[in-house]
Amino acid sequence: MSSALVVDDHPVVVGAVRMVLESLGYETVHVASSGVDVVPMIRQHAPKLIVLDLKLRGFGGLEVLERIRAIGLDCKVVIFTSADPEHYLTRCRRAGAMAFVTKSAQLQQLQNAIKAVRSGYSFFPELLVNSASQSDLNRDERESIASLSTREMEIMMKLAQGESNKRIAEAMNLSHKTISTYKTRLMLKLGVSSLVVLRELVKRNGLF
Template sequence: MIRVVLADDEAMIRAGIWAILATDPDIEVVAEAADGREAVELVRAHRPDLALLDIRMPRLDGLSAAAELRAAAPDVAVVLLTTFDEDEYVARALAEGAAGFLLKAADPRELILGVRAVAGGAAYLSPRIARKVITRLGGDRLARAEAARRRLDRLTPRERDVLGGVGRGLSNQEIAAELHLSEGTVKAHVSAILLRLGLNNRVQAAILAYEADG
């Protein structure tokens, strides 16, 4: 069971998201919050698998809440909900440890897919946001690809295999099955990759893998 704390300052939005998540028997919303401060307190109290946070909330916004949770509850994955015109916040959110970004206007199936992916250890960016992120990175794409490949030279062949799976949005379990490894070994490789490349989370790793592919 994937246990979720949901936070959005609009009651109707919370009700709609809750209803969508309730259609999946493997997802349970254990608490809901109307602001970021309450969300942090509920996550500390319930220790869910995942916190689903709106970016814009009173008292404490989703980005600041993600930063607090990174320190207070690093085992809880954070997924941010955003509207299409807020994608400029993605870079900051990556630094705060968010593992996923979902659009409120997206297909409801994408919400469930994103929650399941992140809960399974994968990173997830709504496709429309992913394209924006890559575009906003700027610079010559070929130069960025070459720079990314040079960074990947620091990895062992097996670590590059694992990073390839991360780049395709696979969970640790899926990577383990594909590479015939244990899930624990994959987790260890992911931790080593993040440390060796100076990355904060799987989303950054996925973007780097994307860039390396040119």
């Protein structure tokens, strides 16, 4: 059986995913805890399946997905995350993921997703969104978030989590000036005046 790669920084989650993979016959399971390690590990171990979290140190999962696709690496990706599918599912599908499973789901759902992907099928839950129950402000905010690029999304989340421009720049291998430019652009796109308001917007829309 081909090897698999689990990308997550929570040991308990890694253990659970490893158990699922081993039950499906994967004898070798590699682990990466940071987004920056993923591409080198794919090149080194050539796993045919990757179980990828979106909330990672360094590059986030979306950025990892786009790098895998841009380089043309041959592997199938299952997203296993606590991130809100309403904001991330479509982005992940566009970036090349073949399945999306939330961590709140039963492990059986992850197992079913892996089986489907291994057989060449995709596995995405249906999004049931009652737009009539959303306020106009909430709809406007979600539309603004949906308009963000992958990198803007990653930087927005790091800023909302309280990380400094310097720390974000180091983690993403970008210049401090570049992060500052992204920060200004985000404030304009989202119509917020401070990082406090940005954090409130992110929390209000269920991004963490």
